[in-house]
Amino acid sequence: GVVRKAAYKYTQTHTLSSSSLSPSSSLPRLTKMSATVNFSNELTPSSETTDIHFIGRKSILESLIKSDSSVLKPLQSYNSGSIMEAMIGRLSGGPSGDSSSTFVPLDIETDSNDAEDKFVNLNFVSIPEKVSRHNHHMSPHVISALVSKVTPKSGKVKIFVAGSSSGDTTPIAAAIARSFPLYDSKTGDNDKDDKKDLSIDVCFLDESFAALSEDSECKYLASAEAVAKGVRLAAKFGDMPPAELTTDAYADECKRIAEELGESVTYEEIIGEELNKLQYGGIYGVGKAAECPPRLITMTYTPPEFSESIALCGKGVVYDTGGLSLKPKTGMGGMKHDMGGSAGLLGGFCAAVELKVPTKITLLLGIVENAIGPLAVRNDDILKMHSGKTVEINNTDAEGRLVLGDCVSHASKNLDNIDLIIDMATLTGAQLVATGKKHAGILANTEEAEKRAYDAGMRSGDLVYPLLYAPELLKHEFASKVADMKNSVKDRGNAQTSCAGHFIESHIDSSFEGGWVHVDMAGPSTNGERATGYGVGLVLAMVNAPELS
Numbered sequence: 001g002v003v004r005k006a007a008y009k010y011t012q013t014h015t016l017s018s019s020s021l022s023p024s025s026s027l028p029r030l031t032k033m034s035a036t037v038n039f040s041n042e043l044t045p046s047s048e049t050t051d052i053h054f055i056g057r058k059s060i061l062e063s064l065i066k067s068d069s070s071v072l073k074p075l076q077s078y079n080s081g082s083i084m085e086a087m088i089g090r091l092s093g094g095p096s097g098d099s100s101s102t103f104v105p106l107d108i109e110t111d112s113n114d115a116e117d118k119f120v121n122l123n124f125v126s127i128p129e130k131v132s133r134h135n136h137h138m139s140p141h142v143i144s145a146l147v148s149k150v151t152p153k154s155g156k157v158k159i160f161v162a163g164s165s166s167g168d169t170t171p172i173a174a175a176i177a178r179s180f181p182l183y184d185s186k187t188g189d190n191d192k193d194d195k196k197d198l199s200i201d202v203c204f205l206d207e208s209f210a211a212l213s214e215d216s217e218c219k220y221l222a223s224a225e226a227v228a229k230g231v232r233l234a235a236k237f238g239d240m241p242p243a244e245l246t247t248d249a250y251a252d253e254c255k256r257i258a259e260e261l262g263e264s265v266t267y268e269e270i271i272g273e274e275l276n277k278l279q280y281g282g283i284y285g286v287g288k289a290a291e292c293p294p295r296l297i298t299m300t301y302t303p304p305e306f307s308e309s310i311a312l313c314g315k316g317v318v319y320d321t322g323g324l325s326l327k328p329k330t331g332m333g334g335m336k337h338d339m340g341g342s343a344g345l346l347g348g349f350c351a352a353v354e355l356k357v358p359t360k361i362t363l364l365l366g367i368v369e370n371a372i373g374p375l376a377v378r379n380d381d382i383l384k385m386h387s388g389k390t391v392e393i394n395n396t397d398a399e400g401r402l403v404l405g406d407c408v409s410h411a412s413k414n415l416d417n418i419d420l421i422i423d424m425a426t427l428t429g430a431q432l433v434a435t436g437k438k439h440a441g442i443l444a445n446t447e448e449a450e451k452r453a454y455d456a457g458m459r460s461g462d463l464v465y466p467l468l469y470a471p472e473l474l475k476h477e478f479a480s481k482v483a484d485m486k487n488s489v490k491d492r493g494n495a496q497t498s499c500a501g502h503f504i505e506s507h508i509d510s511s512f513e514g515g516w517v518h519v520d521m522a523g524p525s526t527n528g529e530r531a532t533g534y535g536v537g538l539v540l541a542m543v544n545a546p547e548l549s
Contacts, residue, residue, distance in 0.1 A: 034181065036198070038225070045158045046108075047108050051123065052121070053147070053150060053160065054160050057128070057129050077105060095131075096128075125143075159200060161205060166212060166547060170545075170548055172461075174460070178235065219546075227537055229350070229351065231537075234344050234531070234535065237343040239336075246292040250367050261354075262353075281391075285393075286370050287370070289374070289377070292369065295368075297365040298362065299363040299365075301349065305358060310418070310419060311364060313366075317338040317370055319335055319369050320369075321371055323371070337526050340525035342365045342424075343535075346363065347533055348538065368399075378396070379396060387506075389485065392485070408423055420515040420517070421508065422516075422539075423517075428500050434497045439457075440523070442519055443498055443505070444469065453542065
């Protein structure tokens with residue numbers, strides 16, 4: 001333990017050089033890219049196309065096949081009417097969407113200009129005709145599920161999204177990207193690796209079924225590419241096992257990303273014992289028992305001109321055993337996803353920098369492993385937080401709020417002229433009870449900040465819904481006889497998710513006059529056993545990305 005602590009003494013600052021960001025350029029040993037996902041305004045499938053998907057509401061698809069759109073030209077010999085109409089006719093317009101497929105001849109021209117008939121798998125994918133007021137009108141969750149269902153494991157797939165507007169492209173791109181996760185440690189058959197390539201090309205069609213147009217103020221293809229890359233990057237980190245994504249490995253990935261983003265981004269980190277010396281008692285206390293040290297990572301993007309400065313604070317618990325309040329075996333599996341908040345913010349930060357958003361962004365990631373061992377923090381221990389407040393530990397499995405408490409304190413005390421602090425975390429299981437598996441719960445200190453976050457969720461497809469904000473009615477749940485507060489509530493039946501957010505808020509410096517939004521995304525951070533990359537689109541909408549403003 002003593003040797004390990006000594007090795008933690010380290011802090012440094014870098015200003016890094018420019019190159020192009022690629023989320024797959026530094027993948028772990030067994031990680032393979034399962035698919036490439038691109039966006040274009042190309043209407044004609046290539047000679048290598050194996051599958052064509054048309055996605056839209058049933059009514060839109062019906063109008064499409066009756067139109068003279070050039071997108072149908074390669075299928076013209078097959079568009080004499082009856083079979084396509086029958087395919088669409090059998091589709092449901094219900095809440096789960098539907099799909100219909102068949103093999104059809106594709107009329108294309110080869111390089112020799114000779115017509116060549118080949119067959120492709122044609123899919124019509126219908127999304128719901130109507131949605132409720134708390135859902136995105138393009139049903140991104142349905143798109144993700146159906147695209148994953150109808151797309152083969154290999155081939156060259158062309159996807160047309162019919163009836164799109166420029167404001168829809170980013171949430172749709174994120175939804176499609178979620179269907180093709182990057183992380184995969186399956187060994188497979190190495191002799192057949194050349195047969196496993198999957199290439200996806202997505203084209204957005206406007207209301208007249210022409211390729212959606214771009215101009216100098218609307219660069220939706222760049223936005224689609226950026227959000228898709230960010231979503232897949234965030235989901236990759238979420239899917240990596242803790243033996244691969246240690247705090248050291250995560251920091252290495254962050255350094256690489258900062259370097260590749262260029263000179264507009266700076267990188268700093270505080271590691272191990274240095275955190276203790278500088279009084280980041282929450283981050284240090286949670287992470288000190290692990291083999292790899294805890295860290296506070298800061299990445300700052302400064303555009304040439306900006307009118308707003310935002311701090312993003314992410315919970316990066318690379319694995320959560322629960323600490324000495326040990327989780328049961330049925331509750332510990334999947335805790336590699338407990339860094340989903342940090343991953344979503346990191347992916348969103350990358351996308352925002354690539355799109356050159358006109359907002360200064362400071363990304364703060366509290367990277368720890370909540371492990372057990374001789375150095376582990378104990379129930380009844382008292383930690384002194386960066387805010388100066390003391391916390392009596394009554395549940396070592398309520399660790400994320402300790403990490404984020406230090407992060408928001410740093411943002412409000414150490415950063416200049418911050419207008420808005422956003423923290424994001426897989427914080428409580430109670431969030432799923434409060435707002436479900438598709439909507440994150442948000443807690444905001446002002447009605448303006450709450451509305452901004454809700455609207456950002458509706459535009460981005462990363463849905464959110466407000467939680468009860470009433471600190472004066474809830475903070476007594478953390479009352480302690482020997483410290484300023486405990487870290488876990490007395491009554492779990494009293495707005496537990498809001499209480500957890502208020503704990504974090506209590507460590508914001510009293511001098512801070514800006515807005516604060518807490519995002520508890522425990523539910524939407526995963527879909528089954530896979531990470532979703534939730535938060536990337538939400539960040540873009542919150543930091544004023546033009547295509548989501």
